[in-house]
Amino acid sequence: MEPDAFKIYIDRLRDGRSQKIEGEFPPDFLEVDEETLRFKKPAKVSGEAYIAEHELVLHLTVRTEASMPCSMCNEMTSVEVELNNFYEVTPLAEVKGAIFDFRECLREEILLRIPHTAECHGGHCPTREEMTQYLRTEVPEKNDGYQPFADL
Numbered sequence: 001m002e003p004d005a006f007k008i009y010i011d012r013l014r015d016g017r018s019q020k021i022e023g024e025f026p027p028d029f030l031e032v033d034e035e036t037l038r039f040k041k042p043a044k045v046s047g048e049a050y051i052a053e054h055e056l057v058l059h060l061t062v063r064t065e066a067s068m069p070c071s072m073c074n075e076m077t078s079v080e081v082e083l084n085n086f087y088e089v090t091p092l093a094e095v096k097g098a099i100f101d102f103r104e105c106l107r108e109e110i111l112l113r114i115p116h117t118a119e120c121h122g123g124h125c126p127t128r129e130e131m132t133q134y135l136r137t138e139v140p141e142k143n144d145g146y147q148p149f150a151d152l
Helices: 103-112 128-134
Strands: 007-009 018-025 043-052 055-069 076-091 099-101
Touching: 007 018, 043 103, 055 103, 076 103
Parallel strands: none
Antiparallel strands: 007 099, 018 043, 043 055, 055 076
């Protein structure tokens, strides 16, 4: 991967021009390699960068895959992470040296989109039936407790 793959040169976007962003970025830019969360496949990124008024606009579609434990059986499972129509808007005054590196904002957005839990086999873990005996199936009666201000 080119060292400038994440860089957008502001001077090249003047006069209504845009920069096409297309490629696969290796998962190491996410800087995540934990026991319960890993990225093994590259992030496929497509989109464009352009200037609108006095702001840099980044419009991207991103697809990648995270590996995390199944919430039922605890085996590692793959989870698709998608960013459709992701926009990042940055005032040009905040872009130092007329070069914007979008690595950090892309990394942050991908990490924010990881689901809290995942289930293997497309949401149908074979262990689920064994676990149902431990799961609550009925809704408990609502107990509001003491409400001192209820009659105000």
